[in-house]
Amino acid sequence: MLSKTSPHITGSNSVGKVMVTLLLTMIPGFACLVYFFSWGYLVNLILASATALAVEAAILKTRKRPVLFFLKDSSALVTAALLACALPPLAPWWLTVTGAAIAVIFGKQLFGGLGQNPFNPAMVAYALLLVSLPVFMTTRWANVDQPSSLLESLQIIFNLSASGIDGITGATPLDSYKQNIARLTSADLLVAPLFNGQWPIGWAQVNIAFLIGGLVMLWRRIITWHIPVSLLATLAVMALLFSHDADAKVPVLIHLLSGSTMLAAFFIATDPVSAATSNKGKLYYGAGIGLLIYLIRTWGNYPDATAFAVLLMNFAAPLIDHYTRPRVYGHTNAVKGYKSDD
Amino acid sequence: MNQQANLITTGKVWSIPGGIHPAENKSQSNATPIETLPVPSELWLPLTMHIGAEALPIVKVGDTVCKGELIAQAQTGISASVHAPTSGRITAIKPHPFAHESGLDAMAICIESDGLDAWRKQTPWKDWQQHSAEEILERIHNGGITGLGGAGFPTDIKYRNKHAAVHTLLVNAAECEPYITADDVLIRYYAKEILMGAQISQMLCSAETIIIGIEDNKPEAAQAFREAAKELNLPVTLTVVPTKYPSGGEKQLIQLTTGLEVPAKRLPSDVGVLCQNVGTLRQIYRTVVHDEPLISRITTVTGKAVNKPGNYEVLIGTSIETLLNQAEAHLKKAERVIMGGPMMGFAIPDIAAPIVKATNCILAPTKKELPVPMFDNPCIRCGMCEQVCPVNLLPQQMLWASRNRQLDNAALHSLPDCIECGACSFVCPSNIPLVQYFRYAKGEIRQEEQDNRKAEQARIRFENRQARQEREKIEKEERRKARAEAAAKALAAKKEAQPEGAAPATDAEDPIKAALARAAAKKQEKQASAASKSIDELKADVEKAKTKQAKALERLAEAEKEGSEMVNALRKAAGKLEEKTKSAELALQQAQEQSN
Numbered sequence: 007m008l009s010k011t012s013p014h015i016t017g018s019n020s021v022g023k024v025m026v027t028l029l030l031t032m033i034p035g036f037a038c039l040v041y042f043f044s045w046g047y048l049v050n051l052i053l054a055s056a057t058a059l060a061v062e063a064a065i066l067k068t069r070k071r072p073v074l075f076f077l078k079d080s081s082a083l084v085t086a087a088l089l090a091c092a093l094p095p096l097a098p099w100w101l102t103v104t105g106a107a108i109a110v111i112f113g114k115q116l117f118g119g120l121g122q123n124p125f126n127p128a129m130v131a132y133a134l135l136l137v138s139l140p141v142f143m144t145t146r147w148a149n150v151d152q153p154s155s156l157l158e159s160l161q162i163i164f165n166l167s168a169s170g171i172d173g174i175t176g177a178t179p180l181d182s183y184k185q186n187i188a189r190l191t192s193a194d195l196l197v198a199p200l201f202n203g204q205w206p207i208g209w210a211q212v213n214i215a216f217l218i219g220g221l222v223m224l225w226r227r228i229i230t231w232h233i234p235v236s237l238l239a240t241l242a243v244m245a246l247l248f249s250h251d252a253d254a255k256v257p258v259l260i261h262l263l264s265g266s267t268m269l270a271a272f273f274i275a276t277d278p279v280s281a282a283t284s285n286k287g288k289l290y291y292g293a294g295i296g297l298l299i300y301l302i303r304t305w306g307n308y309p310d311a312t313a314f315a316v317l318l319m320n321f322a323a324p325l326i327d328h329y330t331r332p333r334v335y336g337h338t339n340a341v342k343g344y345k346s347d348d
Numbered sequence: 349m350n351q352q353a354n355l356i357t358t359g360k361v362w363s364i365p366g367g368i369h370p371a372e373n374k375s376q377s378n379a380t381p382i383e384t385l386p387v388p389s390e391l392w393l394p395l396t397m398h399i400g401a402e403a404l405p406i407v408k409v410g411d412t413v414c415k416g417e418l419i420a421q422a423q424t425g426i427s428a429s430v431h432a433p434t435s436g437r438i439t440a441i442k443p444h445p446f447a448h449e450s451g452l453d454a455m456a457i458c459i460e461s462d463g464l465d466a467w468r469k470q471t472p473w474k475d476w477q478q479h480s481a482e483e484i485l486e487r488i489h490n491g492g493i494t495g496l497g498g499a500g501f502p503t504d505i506k507y508r509n510k511h512a513a514v515h516t517l518l519v520n521a522a523e524c525e526p527y528i529t530a531d532d533v534l535i536r537y538y539a540k541e542i543l544m545g546a547q548i549s550q551m552l553c554s555a556e557t558i559i560i561g562i563e564d565n566k567p568e569a570a571q572a573f574r575e576a577a578k579e580l581n582l583p584v585t586l587t588v589v590p591t592k593y594p595s596g597g598e599k600q601l602i603q604l605t606t607g608l609e610v611p612a613k614r615l616p617s618d619v620g621v622l623c624q625n626v627g628t629l630r631q632i633y634r635t636v637v638h639d640e641p642l643i644s645r646i647t648t649v650t651g652k653a654v655n656k657p658g659n660y661e662v663l664i665g666t667s668i669e670t671l672l673n674q675a676e677a678h679l680k681k682a683e684r685v686i687m688g689g690p691m692m693g694f695a696i697p698d699i700a701a702p703i704v705k706a707t708n709c710i711l712a713p714t715k716k717e718l719p720v721p722m723f724d725n726p727c728i729r730c731g732m733c734e735q736v737c738p739v740n741l742l743p744q745q746m747l748w749a750s751r752n753r754q755l756d757n758a759a760l761h762s763l764p765d766c767i768e769c770g771a772c773s774f775v776c777p778s779n780i781p782l783v784q785y786f787r788y789a790k791g792e793i794r795q796e797e798q799d800n801r802k803a804e805q806a807r808i809r810f811e812n813r814q815a816r817q818e819r820e821k822i823e824k825e826e827r828r829k830a831r832a833e834a835a836a837k838a839l840a841a842k843k844e845a846q847p848e849g850a851a852p853a854t855d856a857e858d859p860i861k862a863a864l865a866r867a868a869a870k871k872q873e874k875q876a877s878a879a880s881k882s883i884d885e886l887k888a889d890v891e892k893a894k895t896k897q898a899k900a901l902e903r904l905a906e907a908e909k910e911g912s913e914m915v916n917a918l919r920k921a922a923g924k925l926e927e928k929t930k931s932a933e934l935a936l937q938q939a940q941e942q943s944n
């Protein structure tokens with residue numbers, strides 16, 4: 007019970023508002039995904055949202071928690087939206103539904119619901135799917151030069167298509183560059199329609215749109231600059247150091263502007279529940295993700311590495327928190343580690 | 349001209365971490381001049397209006413008193429006197445409602461006003477410079493002055509408790525809490541009196557500079573200061589700080605205006621700063637120069653339920669109800685009445701309670717104006733609390749630790765540094781009353797420290813007793829030895845006196861006997877030391893077990909009182925602890941018997 011002690015005023019902040027603002031800032035990036043690639047993203051979003059809400063409601067009910075009160079905070083929708091952005095747009099419907107259910111059940115509610123989950127729910131689902139169903143997760147990407155129509159998307163997603171799906175699915179630029187750079191030169195690669203001479207068309211716009219959304223979040227003070235900046239900076243520095251030869255490795259521009267880089271930097275890594283808390287801690291946390299993204303993209307087996315990078319740093323977050331406490335007013339040193347004595 | 353320009357310097361503003369920008373809501377109350385409240389028919393003067401020991405009444409029921417007469421004397425140490433705010437008759441000395449969160453009554457003296465408002469004999473010191481610092485401090489002490497900014501710390505102690513040389517007198521004119529304008533208006537009308545108080549204060553603490561720290565939302569007040577300083581020809585540094593809560597916190601303002609941080613658990617004077625609220629400075633002037641003790645103050649009355657919001661000059665002891673009526677408050681509309689500001693004030697349980705020396709604001713908001721949050725969501729670890737904490741704490745981690753009662757958690761290490769400003773609660777999107785948890789945990793930590801201190805004292809007492817007993821034992825032993833030696837000598841003397849013939853037999857017998865005796869003595873000694881050591885330990889064990897048991901019983905009683913479901917578990921635990929105590933005692937007994 008709340009007693010009437012100070013403070014007697016509170017800001018106009020609420021969890022619901024934070025989540026809704028977050029969803030709104032995702033719109034530009036999401037619109038680009040739909041516009042440049044496929045209506046499949048929208049279908050995925052609807053499928054994922056419906057599943058996430060239904061599963062969340064069911065679990066809240068069995069856990070005897072106020073269902074509407076918690077549904078209203080929209081955190082399930084955020085998880086669904088992140089998942090919809092991350093999954094391949096032309097994945098079969100059951101993949102999306104399973105993913106959303108996994109995210110809510112195993113990613114969030116099993117740990118005790120909102121605020122208790124040590125890992126990012128959407129990334130838990132994504133990683134599980136990627137490990138168990140690699141084929142569906144890597145081949146069902148839409149082609150940028152032939153954006154699939156709504157009808158086509160629906161046909162593929164619900165497996166009603168008479169013709170094969172090969173015509174309209176393709177690889178992501180990161181994947182394609184990595185696969186082919188061994189035998190081709192950078193210049194050869196970049197003339198392909200996927201890159202259109204300079205950078206990955208479509209993906210670049212999507213990333214810039216997510217960047218803009220992220221800046222809006224910064225401005226609304228929903229996130230702080232620490233994680234995105236340290237993440238992007240580390241990724242860029244790594245790429246500059248090790249990928250300076252564009253004929254051998256994926257160059258920095260493609261790292262920054264393709265795949266889920268900006269989505270990860272502003273929307274996934276900044277998920278406060280599973281991130282480090284202090285400002286200094288956030289810098290380490292973001293840098294860690296940036297580093298891991300580069301390492302996994304370059305030397306790992308998976309083309310895009312966001313999910314694994316984020317999950318690995320989720321593991322490290324509590325440790326980072328213990329070693330990055332800020333110095334308190336009037337004290338000469340910060341308290342570090344688990345010790346509680348001076 | 350040049351000299352005048354140098355008179356008022358603009359101070360450098362340093363930055364502080366965190367802070368929030370709540371709606372200021374100051375314009376409702378700072379537009380009108382200060383209104384003086386008529387003398388009420390009855391005044392209740394609590395004896396505990398300040399931090400420290402309560403004042404002791406020196407009047408009886410039935411006595412008549414003059415305005416300004418001493419009615420309750422400060423105790424030695426930290427305490428403050430109470431004076432009659434008007435002339436009249438003492439009608440009661442008994443517990444009366446008191447503005448405190450606990451809702452408990454406090455001892456108070458009631459004065460029935462005779463309507464004359466007649467002063468006692470006053471001896472003004474127009475030439476206060478002629479008096480020594482000690483005399484002036486005595487006068488401040490006798491005037492019952494306490495900090496008027498909110499905490500109510502006896503003012504003279506602040507000057508006496510200096511640990512280092514003070515270089516800066518900081519005038520706190522920030523008034524960062526929303527709604528409150530008492531200081532703002534006070535400065536506009538009495539800037540000169542405030543600065544004269546600052547002059548006296550400067551002389552008392554021998555500060556080289558006077559810095560005035562004021563928020564940039566009070567340009568009129570800042571101007572008033574400038575003019576007053578010119579008029580008095582008093583060099584001051586005017587530091588206009590950006591409006592941000594809680595820049596008016598003592599430690600925060602020191603950091604903002606000087607860049608200095610007061611070390612943890614120390615006083616501002618440790619870094620050479622003495623901070624005084626504007627109201628206190630003016631009172632120093634009134635008391636020292638005009639011989640007026642602290643019997644009235646300026647209080648803001650505001651909130652949407654109040655029809656005539658503004659600042660009122662009120663006699664200390666006036667009931668809050670009287671003041672609210674004067675300001676035409678609709679108590680039906682007000683859901684609660686808050687003493688102090690919305691950030692750090694508290695809801696008053698009973699408005700019959702009087703205005704006290706530290707009451708800077710009475711806030712009567714409507715339900716819509718300041719709604720009471722109903723639900724708190726779980727913490728989403730958004731970290732917003734951390735971004736606004738002015739002392740760089742991690743409220744979110746402290747919340748977690750205090751909720752789980754992990755009082756030795758590292759995150760709680762700095763909990764005592766929390767200034768309870770409420771900024772974290774203000775921004776929390778989950779509406780978690782963080783400060784409430786922190787206050788609770790602070791109390792627990794204090795309790796634990798107290799317990800530890802008690803245990804420590806018990807230990808020291810115990811050890812002293814041990815040492816004494818040990819000493820006595822050794823002394824006894826020495827005495828015994830001396831006796832034995834004397835006896836041996838006597839024996840030897842006797843032996844010498846004995847005939848030769850008997851000697852060989854005793855000689856042959858003696859060495860063996862002596863050796864045996866020596867060995868036996870050694871063994872005994874060893875045993876004794878081992879036994880006594882274990883007795884020490886055992887005694888400590890018994891002591892420990894006993895304190896544990898007592899604690900458990902206390903907790904059990906509490907749980908029983910509250911009808912908590914923990915009762916059974918606690919009872920079991922208490923039983924077990926009792927067994928332990930018994931067995932420890934038994935072991936001790938046995939050991940003692942053995943060693944005897």
Ligand code: SF4
Nearest residue numbers: 727728730731733776
């Ligand atoms: S502001 Fe509230 S919800 Fe956010 S981290 Fe702090 S306590 Fe948790």
Ligand code: SF4
Nearest residue numbers: 737766767769770772
């Ligand atoms: S109440 Fe304490 S923890 Fe919260 S912001 Fe203020 S100082 Fe920091």
